[in-house]
Amino acid sequence: MVKVIDLPDRELLYGHKACPGCAAGTIARLILKVTGERTFLAYPASCLSTVTSIYPQMAFAVPSFTAPFPATGAVLSGMAAAVKAKRMQDVTVLGMAGDGGTADIGLQALSGAVERGDKIFYVCYDNEAYMNTGVQRSSLTPFGATTTTSPAGKRGVKKNMFEILIAHRIPYCATASIAHTADFLAKVEKARNTDGPSFLHVLAPCPTGWGFPSDQTMAIGRLAVETGLWFLAEYEGGRVKMNLAPKNFKPVQEYLGLQKRFKHLGAAEWALIEGQRDREWADMRRKWGF
Amino acid sequence: MSNEAWEGRRAFISANDAVSYAVRLCRPEVIAAYPITPQTSVVEKLSEFIAGGGMDCQFINVESEHSAMAAVMGAAMMGCRTFTASSSQGLMYMCEMLHYVSGSRFPVVMMNANRTLAAPWNIYGDHRDSLAMRDAGWLQVYVENAQEALDTVLQAYRVAEDAAVRTPAMVCLDGFVLTHTYEIVNIPGQREVDAFLPPYAPGENVLDLANPRSLCISVAPEWQTEFRCQQQAAMEAAKGAIARADGDFAAAFGRRWGGMVEEYRCEDADYVLLGMGSVMGTTRLVVDKLRAEGLKAGLMKIRFFRPFPREEIAALGRRVKGIGVIDRDVSFGNAGALYTEAKAALYSAGGASPHTVNFIAGLSGRDITKEHIETMYRKVMNAAAGGAEREIQFAGLRWEEW
Amino acid sequence: MPKPAVSVFQYPRTATEMPCGPYAKAGVIVETNAGWRISRPVIAAARCVRCQQCWLICPDGAIDRTGESYAVDYNFCKGCGLCARECPAKAITMAKEDGQGE
Numbered sequence: 001m002v003k004v005i006d007l008p009d010r011e012l013l014y015g016h017k018a019c020p021g022c023a024a025g026t027i028a029r030l031i032l033k034v035t036g037e038r039t040f041l042a043y044p045a046s047c048l049s050t051v052t053s054i055y056p057q058m059a060f061a062v063p064s065f066t067a068p069f070p071a072t073g074a075v076l077s078g079m080a081a082a083v084k085a086k087r088m089q090d091v092t093v094l095g096m097a098g099d100g101g102t103a104d105i106g107l108q109a110l111s112g113a114v115e116r117g118d119k120i121f122y123v124c125y126d127n128e129a130y131m132n133t134g135v136q137r138s139s140l141t142p143f144g145a146t147t148t149t150s151p152a153g154k155r156g157v158k159k160n161m162f163e164i165l166i167a168h169r170i171p172y173c174a175t176a177s178i179a180h181t182a183d184f185l186a187k188v189e190k191a192r193n194t195d196g197p198s199f200l201h202v203l204a205p206c207p208t209g210w211g212f213p214s215d216q217t218m219a220i221g222r223l224a225v226e227t228g229l230w231f232l233a234e235y236e237g238g239r240v241k242m243n244l245a246p247k248n249f250k251p252v253q254e255y256l257g258l259q260k261r262f263k264h265l266g267a268a269e270w271a272l273i274e275g276q277r278d279r280e281w282a283d284m285r286r287k288w289g290f
Numbered sequence: 291m292s293n294e295a296w297e298g299r300r301a302f303i304s305a306n307d308a309v310s311y312a313v314r315l316c317r318p319e320v321i322a323a324y325p326i327t328p329q330t331s332v333v334e335k336l337s338e339f340i341a342g343g344g345m346d347c348q349f350i351n352v353e354s355e356h357s358a359m360a361a362v363m364g365a366a367m368m369g370c371r372t373f374t375a376s377s378s379q380g381l382m383y384m385c386e387m388l389h390y391v392s393g394s395r396f397p398v399v400m401m402n403a404n405r406t407l408a409a410p411w412n413i414y415g416d417h418r419d420s421l422a423m424r425d426a427g428w429l430q431v432y433v434e435n436a437q438e439a440l441d442t443v444l445q446a447y448r449v450a451e452d453a454a455v456r457t458p459a460m461v462c463l464d465g466f467v468l469t470h471t472y473e474i475v476n477i478p479g480q481r482e483v484d485a486f487l488p489p490y491a492p493g494e495n496v497l498d499l500a501n502p503r504s505l506c507i508s509v510a511p512e513w514q515t516e517f518r519c520q521q522q523a524a525m526e527a528a529k530g531a532i533a534r535a536d537g538d539f540a541a542a543f544g545r546r547w548g549g550m551v552e553e554y555r556c557e558d559a560d561y562v563l564l565g566m567g568s569v570m571g572t573t574r575l576v577v578d579k580l581r582a583e584g585l586k587a588g589l590m591k592i593r594f595f596r597p598f599p600r601e602e603i604a605a606l607g608r609r610v611k612g613i614g615v616i617d618r619d620v621s622f623g624n625a626g627a628l629y630t631e632a633k634a635a636l637y638s639a640g641g642a643s644p645h646t647v648n649f650i651a652g653l654s655g656r657d658i659t660k661e662h663i664e665t666m667y668r669k670v671m672n673a674a675a676g677g678a679e680r681e682i683q684f685a686g687l688r689w690e691e692w
Numbered sequence: 693m694p695k696p697a698v699s700v701f702q703y704p705r706t707a708t709e710m711p712c713g714p715y716a717k718a719g720v721i722v723e724t725n726a727g728w729r730i731s732r733p734v735i736a737a738a739r740c741v742r743c744q745q746c747w748l749i750c751p752d753g754a755i756d757r758t759g760e761s762y763a764v765d766y767n768f769c770k771g772c773g774l775c776a777r778e779c780p781a782k783a784i785t786m787a788k789e790d791g792q793g794e
Contacts, residue, residue, distance in 0.1 A: 004744045011753040014696040015721035020772035025751030040497050054508040056701045061719030063497035065505035068390050074357035078364020081348035085319035085370055112353030181748055215773030395713030456712055495713040502718035509714050520710055
């Protein structure tokens with residue numbers, strides 16, 4: 001179990017240019033504190049590459065590189081093969097990609113790497129749209145959210161990456177929230193120690209793209225879980241464990257109402273979203289028995 | 291590694307097999323590949339070698355060509371010697387990664403089994419696929435037979451990994467006509483190959499725990515031009531490395547392929563055909579026939595399309611009357627790629643330019659017969675004598691007299 | 693404060709000094725982010741209970757927990773206010789930025 005006091009003081013991500021209050025900044029920084037200096041890191045063209053790796057300012061202190069947008073899973077496979085070929089011990093091959101780089105353009109390469117069983121740790125920091133290019137809709141944008149390419153609000157629901165990974169019978173995958181830091185750190189450690197592929201899907205509230213003040217990143221993250229619009233679960237040894245199963249959810253408008261991207265929604269849409277949420281949870285309870 | 295029965299022997303094998311043996315002898319540490327006709331037997335054989343314990347190599351069964359090149363790039367940036375192979379639609383699907391690998395200066399070596407591009411759908415050979423990738427920043431070499439295929443793979447690693455080059459290399463084999471045709475091939479011994487090709491010594495562009503670096507980083511307009519200029523300089527430096535590899539190879543193995551180009555009976559030639567790949571074998575026979583008739587015919591086999599043999603073609607242009615260029619490709623709206631570039635080289639040669647004719651031939655596996663080639667020579671002679679010839683002609687069209 | 697510091701980067705002066713391909717030394721910082729701030733977190737040492745929450749969640753890693761009292765690396769704090777908002781002891785307040793660096 002990770003103890004905060006034991007995390008190293010050395011910052012392996014520092015001086016980056018992410019927006020103030022960026023959850024991805026905290027996510028990447030803390031993951032590297034757990035995986036440590038013996039980490040080989042790949043991230044695709046994304047917020048994370050743009051804010052860390054523009055010549056000559058290099059915010060990552062570990063060996064890292066900017067991968068082509070669709071290729072994170074595949075380059076990680078190549079790196080994992082090299083780790084075997086070079087007989088390296090005690091290293092982490094880590095990928096960190098956004099929602100688009102994971103669930104849209106990167107899905108094929110991720111699926112391939114997981115199916116092969118390559119020893120990689122893949123993190124999706126999910127800010128629910130193409131933020132780096134200016135907030136365009138992705139398949140992980142939630143129902144109703146406005147983006148610059150879904151100005152009337154997205155029709156259709158957020159893709160369920162957790163279940164897609166479970167369908168691969170991956171040794172370990174989990175969902176997490178940066179606002180639930182202890183749960184997040186424990187999952188990072190488990191994922192990192194998995195013998196085979198592991199996948200962590202972290203909700204990353206984005207002040208700029210979601211439209212909330214930069215000091216509310218954690219508050220928004222908590223509300224996502226408390227309203228039941230995000231869930232904390234892990235899949236391990238073929239079984240799903242729900243880490244937090246609230247008896248009662250807060251009304252969804254407590255979460256939606258704080259964000260500009262949902263401002264156009266009213267009582268009718270809130271009810272619709274609550275209905276979707278309740279069906280999802282009923283389905284999860286039935287499938288996973290919690 | 292055990293001293294295999296095939297080492298240092300003559301074998302009756304396909305050019306794809308020849309490539310597989312060559313790759314095995316080069317000791318890559320990571321191979322990633324996705325199947326596509328007519329590339330498949332190369333990676334099947336390599337898989338067999340690895341499964342049989344004869345090769346200490348990681349083989350990644352990727353789910354696409356894009357991922358094949360991405361995976362070998364991931365391994366290359368960890369300091370591994372790598373290999374992949376593809377063809378046609380697969381090469382197109384790799385396109386993004388080809389640029390990424392060359393811009394990052396990883397000396398990946400790949401084989402391309404030349405095959406046309408859909409549509410119309412067709413699995414047979416022409417050069418449309420690799421020539422569409424001519425600006426991807428890769429060394430490109432086209433071979434004529436199975437022996438040259440094997441030898442060129444060995445040389446490709448030498449050139450690509452040269453410290454002044456550090457540029458990936460694509461060895462191009464005509465689909466089916468080479469890849470699936472059996473010939474007698476001399477397979478070198480492992481010890482000789484090890485002496486010719488030392489273990490890969492990567493540059494500083496590697497992921498290294500002791501000296502952490504960030505690779506493939508973003509570079510603003512203020513510095514992009516300098517990085518691009520460096521790639522161009524590496525291509526020019528490759529010309530010297532290619533000549534050295536050819537010379538060293540000849541010294542070690544007793545075979546020489548000519549480096550950038552190979553000239554055949556060009557010393558006193560008046561009329562020369564330029565071309566790439568297997569068609570040059572047939573062209574040699576026609577040259578001999580025409581020579582027997584007293585006509586001063588010759589051929590120049592373009593081995594490396596990148597870097598392009600500007601100097602060699604310019605020098606040829608200064609001493610001949612007519613040049614025909616066989617292109618197994620056409621850039622719609624202009625001409626064949628080889629023709630376009632050869633003509634540019636001739637223009638820069640200065641002096642009186644020879645007459646030139648472009649023959650678009652051998653598309654999608656269509657045979658280029660001896661008769662076709664002889665007609666090409668006669669058309670070049672006619673043009674050189676002031677006769678009327680269309681500059682760009684499709685050879686052997688069904689409704690035209692050839 | 694044990695935080696990465698800004699260094700002077702020597703750009704290549706000639707073609708031969710260029711790196712072979714687009715790579716650079718990792719962990720090199722050539723400029724601060726101090727100018728981004730419109731307000732700055734101020735830690736009241738007397739109220740701080742050293743719970744590490746601010747250190748943990750800071751997107752920029754700009755909190756230092758190693759000293760006698762917690763401190764902020766104002767060269768890299770962007771003034772997002774998360775630390776002040778999340779501090780359980782209410783030991784951090786956001787003050788109007790005076791334009792001064794550390």
